[in-house]
Amino acid sequence: MRAATATSPRYVTRPSLTRAGLVLGGSGVLLLITMLGAVAIGSVGVGFGDTAAILGKRLLALPIPVTWSPAAETIIFELRLPRVLTAMLVGGGLAMAGTVFQALLRNPMADPYIIGTAAGASLGAIIGILAPVLVPALAVGAGTAWLGLGMVQALAFAGGIGTVLLVYAVARGNGRVPVVTLLLTGYAVSSVLAAGVALLMFVSGRALGTIFGWLMGSLAGATWPGLAFAAPLLAASFALLLVRWRRLNLLLLGDDQAGHLGVEVEREKLVLTMLATLATSAAVAISGTIGFVGLVVPHLLRLGTGPDHRLLLPASILYGAALLALADLGARLAGGIPVGIVTALLGAPFFIWLLRRSRDLGRAATA
Numbered sequence: 001m002r003a004a005t006a007t008s009p010r011y012v013t014r015p016s017l018t019r020a021g022l023v024l025g026g027s028g029v030l031l032l033i034t035m036l037g038a039v040a041i042g043s044v045g046v047g048f049g050d051t052a053a054i055l056g057k058r059l060l061a062l063p064i065p066v067t068w069s070p071a072a073e074t075i076i077f078e079l080r081l082p083r084v085l086t087a088m089l090v091g092g093g094l095a096m097a098g099t100v101f102q103a104l105l106r107n108p109m110a111d112p113y114i115i116g117t118a119a120g121a122s123l124g125a126i127i128g129i130l131a132p133v134l135v136p137a138l139a140v141g142a143g144t145a146w147l148g149l150g151m152v153q154a155l156a157f158a159g160g161i162g163t164v165l166l167v168y169a170v171a172r173g174n175g176r177v178p179v180v181t182l183l184l185t186g187y188a189v190s191s192v193l194a195a196g197v198a199l200l201m202f203v204s205g206r207a208l209g210t211i212f213g214w215l216m217g218s219l220a221g222a223t224w225p226g227l228a229f230a231a232p233l234l235a236a237s238f239a240l241l242l243v244r245w246r247r248l249n250l251l252l253l254g255d256d257q258a259g260h261l262g263v264e265v266e267r268e269k270l271v272l273t274m275l276a277t278l279a280t281s282a283a284v285a286i287s288g289t290i291g292f293v294g295l296v297v298p299h300l301l302r303l304g305t306g307p308d309h310r311l312l313l314p315a316s317i318l319y320g321a322a323l324l325a326l327a328d329l330g331a332r333l334a335g336g337i338p339v340g341i342v343t344a345l346l347g348a349p350f351f352i353w354l355l356r357r358s359r360d361l362g363r364a365a366t367a
Helices: 017-040 048-060 070-104 117-134 136-142 151-171 179-202 205-216 224-242 245-251 255-260 265-287 293-305 309-333 339-366
Strands: none
Touching: 017 048, 017 070, 017 293, 017 309, 048 070, 070 224, 070 245, 070 265, 070 293, 070 309, 117 151, 117 179, 117 205, 117 265, 151 179, 151 265, 179 205, 205 339, 224 265, 224 309, 245 255, 245 265, 245 309, 255 265, 293 309, 293 339, 309 339
């Protein structure tokens, strides 16, 4: 009961302009510093001055004299910049989707994968990985990119979207989708798909390493075409969800209260679910399943800024983007391990600390 009501304040108070300015301004500065550092630092150091000059000349067409080598410019633009921008896009998308699901389900333990996105995307990706192995005739098709995506990414994206549509259709009854039914249906469907994933891994043979790499989440394969595919989908999700902050605030009060205040509850829940799923599926398609970003960032920000989504949504995007870019930098410096390992190592202990702290504060308040 505590978990179900933790994000259900009786009233959503408006954040002060000072707090909003500090939160958004601080996150913007953090994001810029993170981007510059993540692009400059690597196995071949370029230098912060040269990195800033290269970015200024290439992105802003500033009249800066060239004092760097062509190799440095190639490293920055062909290798590191698409990877860092992909990390920021994926991190922002997962954090925003986690914020929406935590509000919709009124559960701070919700994350972007809670109703089956990860299981569906994983099954689709593994089918994409194994298809050329089991049917060699598909090998040519697997290497062909469509809108910047290969077969693995396309099937992962379709698997995430399709699974949530299936869960929503099964959970719907009498024109309504109760939260508990949606959660339980998502759990059941995810379990079935997870069994399919396990079966395919059992018969995967030499492709098992590739499958593990995708499941652990990695940004090593980030490319400009992949970024070009995911960016419009995520940008559209960002924009459409940001303008729905008031509806999210009202849904925190409960379905009945939100309906009395003029919200078309079931329609709005479907729209919000699909927008958050679109962002999650686009992110997963180009990065694999990266955990904890969509769980920890919204929860931490809600503790610091309150539940008002006019501030919580943009702050989640910015801090989620900075967090995943920093985690990916750590993964690169640690020898190129999957970034999902870094987010799990950092996110899980921190989240346990947050839960214990919330529990202690709750006990102190009721003592």
